[in-house]
Amino acid sequence: MNLQQGEQHKVSELPTMTESPINVVILGAGKGGKALLESLLTLPRIHLMGVADHDREAPGLKLAKRHHIPTTQDALQLIQQPNIHLIVNVTGNPSLQDDIYRYKHPNTEVLGGAASKVLWDIIQHESLMQAQLFQAEKLAGMGTFASGIAHDINNPLYIILAMAEAIQDESDLNTIRQHAAGIKDAAQRIHMIAKNITLYARESHATEAIPVDIQPTLDEALKIAMFATKLHEITVVKNYQENLVIEAKPEELFQVFVNLMTNAIHAMEGHGLLTLTAETEKELVRISITDTGKGIASENLPKIFDPFFTTKAPGQGTGLGLYNVRTLVRKYQGELTVDSAPGKGTTFSLVFPHAHASSR
Numbered sequence: 114m115n116l117q118q119g120e121q122h123k124v125s126e127l128p129t130m131t132e133s134p135i136n137v138v139i140l141g142a143g144k145g146g147k148a149l150l151e152s153l154l155t156l157p158r159i160h161l162m163g164v165a166d167h168d169r170e171a172p173g174l175k176l177a178k179r180h181h182i183p184t185t186q187d188a189l190q191l192i193q194q195p196n197i198h199l200i201v202n203v204t205g206n207p208s209l210q211d212d213i214y215r216y217k218h219p220n221t222e223v224l225g226g227a228a229s230k231v232l233w234d235i236i237q238h239e240s241l242m243q244a245q246l247f248q249a250e251k252l253a254g255m256g257t258f259a260s261g262i263a264h265d266i267n268n269p270l271y272i273i274l275a276m277a278e279a280i281q282d283e284s285d286l287n288t289i290r291q292h293a294a295g296i297k298d299a300a301q302r303i304h305m306i307a308k309n310i311t312l313y314a315r316e317s318h319a320t321e322a323i324p325v326d327i328q329p330t331l332d333e334a335l336k337i338a339m340f341a342t343k344l345h346e347i348t349v350v351k352n353y354q355e356n357l358v359i360e361a362k363p364e365e366l367f368q369v370f371v372n373l374m375t376n377a378i379h380a381m382e383g384h385g386l387l388t389l390t391a392e393t394e395k396e397l398v399r400i401s402i403t404d405t406g407k408g409i410a411s412e413n414l415p416k417i418f419d420p421f422f423t424t425k426a427p428g429q430g431t432g433l434g435l436y437n438v439r440t441l442v443r444k445y446q447g448e449l450t451v452d453s454a455p456g457k458g459t460t461f462s463l464v465f466p467h468a469h470a471s472s473r
């Protein structure tokens with residue numbers, strides 16, 4: 114597809130820098146500091162200048178390193194940096210609070226004690242809500258897939274029925290064996306469909322981001338997204354580079370791909386070309402999903418990532434798909450761009466830091 118022709122719009126989901134960033138350091142990288150860090154990573158306005166913990170094995174320090182945020186064991190040295198707007202102290206160490214006030218810049222604000230505990234409670238609550246929202250959106254998505262799933266199960270089911278009937282009137286052992294093999298194949302196809310659905314519907318249990326291979330994740334996501342249509346008149350082109358790995362919770366990355374591919378398939382109304390590309394770009398991994406569907410009208414482009422924005426008929430979509438994609442992409446320090454030409458098609462591109470296979 115050539116998106117260069119005709120009317121074309123491009124929107125980048127890069128952190129919006131229209132509002133000036135807030136420079137934050139986190140002191141304490143245990144359970145609380147890590148949860149705080151995870152949450153702040155999804156907020157584009159926040160610029161994390163460093164994380165400190167005297168324990169070099171603290172889980173939050175590992176997370177910070179993965180996101181290329183400076184880490185240190187020396188909290189007091191970190192807070193002396195200029196331009197810090199906010200220090201969040203979740204060390205739970207009351208004696209540190211006096212030192213913070215002694216060493217920090219006069220303009221730097223401090224959140225500590227009870228205030229940081231309240232913040233932590235809010236973040237815990239938010240992350241629980243977020244997980245429930247993802248799950249709810251996934252289950253709502255099952256409605257979209259229902260007729261595709263029924264269609265895909267019916268085909269092998271008809272084969273099973275036809276062959277079972279044929280066996281009833283058959284006396285030739287070889288033919289009976291052939292029919293039995295056909296029944297087995299068809300049953301296995303149904304089994305695979307059930308397996309894929311279970312994989313998709315299950316709640317995310319991973320607590321940590323781990324290295325995830327892009328290629329099989331894209332392939333598995335495609336199997337689910339294909340349920341979005343009963344018409345199998347979509348040609349899929351895969352341009353995958355080998356050994357692309359990013360750090361993520363596998364189910365979350367899977368859902369990002371399912372959502373983008375489902376949108377693409379819906380936009381093509383069952384006919385068209387879906388191109389999946391995964392490639393490296395310096396230290397980055399770029400994943401693009403291109404469709405030849407109806408495209409996105411320029412007036413809708415700024416709204417597509419809003420929660421509950423949908424152009425689908427009532428009951429057909431929740432409008433949470435792209436909102437969740439954006440939240441997850443931000444969480445993994447990714448970039449999301451969309452390039453659309455109405456009447457021609459759309460490309461969604463994701464760029465993530467490459468977790469090299471050697472770090473596994």
Ligand SMILES: Nc1ncnc2c1ncn2[C@@H]1O[C@H](COP(=O)(O)OP(=O)(O)OP(=O)(O)O)[C@@H](O)[C@H]1O
Pocket residue numbers: 254257372376377380404406407408409413417418422423424425429430431432433434435436459
């Ligand atoms: N590939 C695409 N081509 C054309 N329009 C798209 C594409 N992806 C998204 N959109 C537009 O963005 C809107 C919002 O997408 P989003 O995934 O958030 O919600 P939805 O697909 O409508 O509903 P849900 O994902 O909850 O089923 C869609 O309704 C559609 O108008």
Ligand SMILES: [Mg+2]
Pocket residue numbers: 372375376430434435
């Ligand atoms: Mg969608």
